[in-house]
Amino acid sequence: MEKKTKRICSVCAAAALLVLLILSYTATGTTSMLRSVLQLGAIYALAACSMNLLNGFTGLFSLGQAGFMAVGAYTFAVLTIPVNKKANVYYLYGVADGLKNLALPSWLGLIIAGLMAAAFAALIGAAVLRLKSDYFAIATLGFAEIVRICVASSPLARVTNGSLGLKNIPGFTDLGFIPAYFVPFIVVTVCLVVMFLLIDCSFGRAFKAIREDEIAAEAMGINLAKHKTLSFVISSFFAGIAGALLAMYLGAVQSTTFPLMLTYNILLIVVIGGMGSMTGSIIAAFLVIAAKEWWLRVLDVETYIGSFHVPFLRTGFRMVVFSIVLMVVVLFWRQGIMGQKEFSWDGIYNRIKSLKTRKKGANIEKANAGGGVNE
């Protein structure tokens, strides 16, 4: 395929996506399921991609995602809750003196949330990145739990409000002429573009080399400690931003917003999308969120067909079906949706071509078979 046709295709696809997104806004009401699924899907897509950068591209199996998201979310919440609502939020423990008159604009809060998560990653990275495979996973898992327990602990109560959590977090607001609905998509798109640029540059290739073979990568002059730290810090930066976006979306955070299950949910998205494929993670994020929060909801409602009571259908049943679907995916479709490949027009072109030739082959076979009968 030529470069020009590819570019035209890309522009068309981007325009189509944009039109669909605008349609999802204009054609639905504020309480629409589609709207919230798309927004949440975008936030999870960012979280999944940041996890994929570490787990799928650098080969470092981390389970600390929820911890870094919690750091981002709490940092954002603490810094941006409006001054006049602070008394209401911190009604039990009071607010720390330094924070009393502090309320940063959302964009600054987002950046600081990312930087804070990155700083935590740099801090613990020096220690945990010496560990290999399972041990690294366990150490990062421990970190996530420590964060969750620390934010709910009493010494930090005047900052994080203990187990009561923080509320009145500013949500998405209109950005000039752009309605608030589009803000998370813009932030996520910017972050994803940066990540795509990163995985496609020389440093991204070095990350992949570490995933493929650490010893060979080091022998080829790649400084393992430096590159692993870079990957860990960058991944955490975006995880922090995803956490902050989640805080904006929910409007309130507690330590229980970031349980171990959150990490596993994101890991599932990464696995379903394909470890080592950003586009896979994005597609899987929307699919999983839509299935979990929306499409499978029908299974949660007790249903009668005529006088027949459909068995099993009751609150929580969708999670059973969801889990079974996941098991099937992992058993029979281990590569995930995209494997290690990224979306490309060449890929689609080749797929269509191979389908055509297969059809042609089938036709020829059919013709031959027909000929056989005639004879």
Next chain:
Amino acid sequence: MSNQNVLRVCDATMQFGGVVAVDNLNLEVNKGEIIGLIGPNGAGKTTAFNVITGVYTPTNGAVEFNGERVVENHPQGKMKEMYRGQNDGKYKDVKVLTPDKITKLGVARTFQNIRLFKSLSVFDNVLIAKHTNMKAGIFADTFRLNRAEENRMKEETMELLRILDLAEHKDDVATSLPYGKQRHLEIARALATNPKLLLLDEPAAGMNPQESDDLMKFVARIRDDFDLSILMIEHHMQVVMGVCERIYVLDYGALIAEGTPFEIQSNPKVIEAYLGVDD
């Protein structure tokens, strides 16, 4: 040929627990030479490579590259009592560069059991090695502020693939190549780091006589084309004898002979180590 050392291994001893894998190895590679390192299985050849490239820290001894000390160590801690090698006390410093730093200085290697970046393309395998000498930082690189450098890296990679007859396979996955080509690719990848010294670990392993003969011609060619010095481990005696200027023979970790291929062939110690002798 000038008499300038590219590589000097001084009294290197590598002891794992009570086992002395490399015992007091002294070895020199001069500029432009092709040197063979041979010995029976388990003689410590690959361990010697790992000491030179910084994968292992020697228990005692030093390694110099272009006159610069890149590795130096002496028995410490628990090893102090366990040490069974020689020259204890001769080396005082502790300096061990990590493999990537040694590669940056100009020592590249291949592996005995091929270690390619398996699921990446042939082109990417070589391009990744170019990352070693990249100047731009991660920020400039991500936001494409170093287009010129990136393009130069890609051109040089393509050039290398052309020289090594891999250009037609450039988009293939590394592991889909036939075995001989994979060995070529490993050498291409090592060359991409702009080395001055190339360490080849059994480059002809698993090849038939014809293929290994071609490989040796190829090794001689890249030595001239890339202005290299080469140190190689090899089992095929014919091959080593054909291409190497000097040969070192290891047995049970210790050097038992060194000299020209002709001298080695008639050395009774070498014959004993390889074939055994009747009592």
